[in-house]
Amino acid sequence: MPELPEVETTMRGIAPYVCGQKIKQIIVRERRLRWPVVKEIADIKGRMIESVSRRGKYILMRLDRGTLIWHLGMSGSMRILPSGTPPEKHEHIELQLGSGLALKFKDPRRFGALLYTDTDPLQHRLLSKLGPEPLSHDFNAEYLYTACKNKSAAIKSVIMDSRIVTGVGNIYACEALFGAGIRPTRKAGRISKKRLNFLVDSIRDTLRDAIEKGGTTLQDFTQVDGKPGYFGQSLQVYGVRGPCGVCGTTISKQVQGQRSSYFCPKCQT
């Protein structure tokens, strides 16, 4: 479920509760996530959480020694609740904090991850090859044009490639392409710089708007306080079965690279 806006929402939600807190206890109820949670994770007990940040879809939790790297996968979410609140089903990890509150990580599909590193987390093998953040200045028309040049792959798969730009998943790729008037199947190398400029702006606007609304709740994503995100109401093509809000043409759905693409056949060319 979680793409960049949901990860950002989660990160902002937990930050005030975890920053400056001591980890009194870590409980791992299920270590079989995307990668097994190592037994040595127990060693972080007693350490201080100094800061929380995001890189792509990863949440980085810097400790007074070492860094925790979290990924929400497809179905992961985090909540802050009083320590001692009975664990829900699929609540695999719990960090009990000095404040008496606890960070709880729930992930039914177990595609998420919790990793630990002693060295620079940005150099971790999972993070070192990530492309620029879509909301940073490094992601611009010039950059995207170079990345798309001579590529025969569909533009949608290019903007979902984390080595090119990080954090754009299926929902926001569909929405951003609609905003830019570009068909998801169009070959990346055959789009003008001017149109790619529209796309860069559209990706930014879409992500910012979604962050502002607390992300998208489709199945079970919730914000840290348990409330849903409200961007779902703003989706213009993703999951839409019916007319385009701009021109009235019926929204098309097409499977592309094992994943559903939604687009307006009239507005997007």
Added chain:
DNA sequence: AAAACTACCTGAGTGC
């Protein structure tokens, strides 16, 4: 080298 496909999981929804 680039593009396409596979695998990892559970749960929700659909149709019979």
Added chain:
DNA sequence: TGCACTCAGGTAGTTT
């Protein structure tokens, strides 16, 4: 009501 089936927001690794 229940069973069988399809599909889902991610992404590393493998195959074509």
